[in-house]
Amino acid sequence: MDPVSILADINGSIAPIxxxxxxxxSAIGVGLVVGKTIESxxxxxxLQGRLSTLMFLGIAFTxxxxxxxxxxxFIPFPA
Structure with missing residues (x-):
C-alpha cells in the first residue's frame, strides 16, 4: 500500500477526534475569556458594559x- 491510500483509510476515523x-x-478559550472578564x-x-461587549466578541471569535x-x-481527503 502506498502512503496516500493509507492516509485515505485513516481519514475517516480521525475526523471525530x-x-x-x-x-x-473552544471550551478552554471561552473559559479563559469569561474568567478574565470577570476578573476585570x-x-x-x-467598565462592565464595555468589558461585556468585548467578552462577547471574544467568545464569538473563539x-x-x-x-x-x-x-x-470533515473535508474529504483526496485519494
Missing part, C-alpha cells in the same frame, strides 16, 4: 474558529 479537539479547545469587572466595575476546525475535519 479532530471534532473533539476543536470542542475542547471585579477590578473596575465601572467559537468561529471552532466551527472552522470542525468543518476542516
Amino acid at each position: 479532530a471534532f473533539g479537539l476543536a470542542s475542547i479547545g 469587572v471585579a477590578r473596575q466595575p465601572e 467559537e468561529a474558529l471552532a466551527f472552522i476546525a470542525i468543518a476542516v475535519a
